[in-house]
Amino acid sequence: MVVPAMQLASKIPDMSVQLWSSALLRDLNKACGNAIDAHEAAQMHQNFSQQLLQDHIEACSLPEHNLITWTDGPPPVQFQAQNGPNTSLASLL
Incomplete structure (x- = not known):
């Protein structure tokens, strides 16, 4: 159930929702003791966070x-x- 949720999170067009959903998946996997899935979700969260920050920097420079x-x-x-x-x-x- 978590894998389809992670795949869905990466397809959501709103970057803020992607960031939020990846954080939920990271915390859910961590609470369930799924270290590998928690690490993968944490990596997704880091990627979304970096992309959101980069978008913000680009927007401010326009x-x-x-x-x-x-x-x-x-x-x-x-x-x-x-x-x-x-x-x-x-x-x-």
């Missing part, structure tokens, strides 16, 4: 992230339209 702290003046970012020229956020407001 220029769009400056919009979070923008309160005055012209927008800090220029957006590239998919099929057109650069447009500023001001023209979209």
